[in-house]
Each structure stands twice: as C-alpha cells, then as structure tokens.
Amino acid sequence: ARGAAVTSGPDGAWAEPLPFVPQGGEPQSGESTGAAGRGTEGLQDIADRWYWPTKSYLSYLPTHNYSAFETEIMRNELERLVARQSLELPSMKRYELPALSFGQKNDITAWQECVNNSMAQLEHQAVRFENLELISQHSCNAWKVYNEHLLHMIEEAQKELQKLRKNIQDLNWQRKNMQLTAGAKLREMESTWVSLVSKNYEIE
Template identity: 45%
Template sequence: MANEILVDALPYFDVGFDEAGVREMALAMVDEECRRYKPSKNYLESLPPLNTAAFETDLMKNEFQRLESGVRMETMNTKRYELPAPPTGKLGEIQAWQEAVDNSFAQLEHQSIRYLNLELLQKYGCEAWKIALEVLIGLSARAQKDLSELKKEIQEINWRRKSKQIDTGEKLNRLNQQWAQLVSCNFEIELAIETILQQINNLSQVKEEEAAEEKSPEPESVNNEKVETNGHKEQNGNGSGNSVENDQEDNQEDEEMT
C-alpha cells in the first residue's frame, strides 16, 4: 500500500482541458517533475537480465565477432566452379589430368543436379508455393484474430474505466454539493449562535445594571421627603389621639349630669 501511486485524474469526466493556460501549466508540471527525478544507475534491476543471444546461431556469432574485430568478409570461392587445365609444367603428368577430369565430372554432376532442381521447381513449385501461402495466410488470420481480441479487451477496459470515472465523478459532485450545503448550514448555525450569544450578553448587561441600581444608596432629596412624610404621619396620629380623649371626657360629664 505504501508504494502505490494515487491517480486522482478522471480524464473521461474532467473538463476544462481546452481552457487557456491549462496545457502550459501541465507541461510546466511535467518539466518540474523531470527536473526532480533522479534515476538510479540501474533502474532496471527489478527486471530479469536481457538475453541478447537468444536467437543467435553459431554463424551469426562468428559474423558478429568478425564485425567487432573489423575483419573483412571473405569473398565467395568460385574456384571449384572453374575447369582449369593442368599447369604448363604438368601437362605430361597423368595425375594432373586425372584431377582435371574429376573436377569436370563434379561440375557436370553439379549442373545436372541444378537442372533437376529446376525441373522439380517447375513441376511442384507452384503447389509448394500455394501451400506456403496458405500457411502464411493462416498465420496472418491467427494474428489478426489475436489483434482483434486485444483491441476488444482494450475497448472493454476503456469502457469500464470511462463508466467508473463517470460514476466516480458524479459521486464526487454529489458529495461536493452536500459539503457545500453542510458548510452553508454550519455558517447559518454559527451566525445564529453568535446572534443568541449577543442577545444573552445584552440581557446579562441589563440585569447587571438593574441589580446595580437596586443596591446603590438613595439620594438626599428622597430621604428628606421620607422624613417629612413620617413627621406628617406622626402629627396625624397625635391629633387623632387628642380627639379620642376629648370624646371620653364629654361622655363622663353627661353621665354625671344624669
């Protein structure tokens, strides 16, 4: 999981690639990554070693060695196709003439074999070529079938990628809309909380002011008014008391007269 690369691009769903500056920005990002990329000396160490001599034959190996050493290729030896007479100094030797005759027989046999091959090619070459063409056609048809199957698999993979990316993009849009709605709701809630807190602070401030007014001492004018009011009440009280005593004396005098 740690070595996995997260690819967050949705090329089948993303838009805006044709906008001005997008291509330049992407190329700049690629250049920046290329500058930061520092390949190791052997970045193919995870792969098996390449066997370059898998299809080399002995003849090819010899030729490669000759090319590396810079030796010129030997020309074709045509001496055996020649029919030379014995050298001038050996014209009287039977052995020299025997070798010349043997060489002539060998050349004649070689020519007869070539002629026979030409006759066989003329007689059976057409059918053999047709068979070879049928084999090649079969190989070509098989290769075309494999190619069509690979193209079909690639198309199916691309279709699955497109379908998955479209579904993922729509899901991301829905989640983005839900996120925007939740953020808006959170903002409204925070605004309402701030409003309520402000109201609570205002009410608390009013309560504190009222409590402070109740606990504060009354002014002197209010105290004087209270004193005058109390004195008036005392006078009224004394007057009412005297009237009661006068009533009692009058009642006693009436009883004595009776």
C-alpha cells in the same frame, strides 16, 4: 482546480489521476474564496499521497538478457561489424576448371585431380537440371499449397486482431464508465462537504 495530467510521485513512480477532480464550490455568505480553495486543495493533496503507487509495476520482470538468442555465427558477425572488417566473399574455387600448367602436363596426379574436378562440375550441372525438371513438375502445386497456408495464417491473425481490438474497446468503455461514476460521486461528496463547511461556518 487541477486538471488531469500524468505526474511523478515521490519514489519516481508514475500515476494518472482521474480526469474528475473537485471543483471549488461557490463561497457561501461570509465565506471567502480562499477558504474553499484551500479545503479542496487539501483533499486533493491527501488523495495524491494516499494513492501513489508504492513500486513500479514492472519490477517483477527479470533483467533483460539481450544475448540469450545469439548464436556463434551471430556473435562472430557482430564482432566483425564492430571491428569494421569487410565481408568475406564466398569462395568460387570449387566451380573453377583451371587448365594444367606446362610443367604439369606429364604429372599423373595433376591429371587425376583435373579429371575429378571435371566430373564434379558435370555432376553439379546434372543435379541442377534434375532440380529444374522437378520444379517444372511440382512447384506450381507446392506454391498453391503454400499460398493457401499463408491465407489461413492471415485469416487467423485478422481474427485475433479483431478480438484484441474488441477487448481494448470494452476495457476503454469500462474505464470510462468507472470514471464517470467516480466523477459523479466526487461531485456529490464535494457538494456535501461544501454544505457541511457552510453550516459549520454559520454555527461559528
């Protein structure tokens, strides 16, 4: 008798037979074991040829397009990785405050650029102080709201997970009941078949 196994069909499709297969009946008086075995194997071969899937169940899906969500930045970064180029370091030039060289001490334009750079640096520091003050005043409440939002998302995800697990469990029980029913019917049909074969043999 055959056991349940995942096997490949003639067109490459995969099928999983039911774990309930006809067991070779006990040979009747005057009947050889080979005859009953050949009959059972023949029925199984017919069932295999009849119930093989005709095509892959994923054939209706479109062809994968792995670059559909790539942006220009992602493409450039991937090209850099393929070319094995090192990552460019961020430019810190705008945060530098270089001193004037000896030849620029009498250059008004150089002095103006230096003053503008100093004012930009001071403004940057002032903005950082303002941000730190705003964080000290409002960050606690903002984080509390954010944490509550995360907890709500976790609860919803857990509910959805429990729902999916229940659906999977129900489906497994349904499949098991169907297979048990089919197994009992197959055994009943096998018993009837063995009885009819025995009667035909006695008549002959």
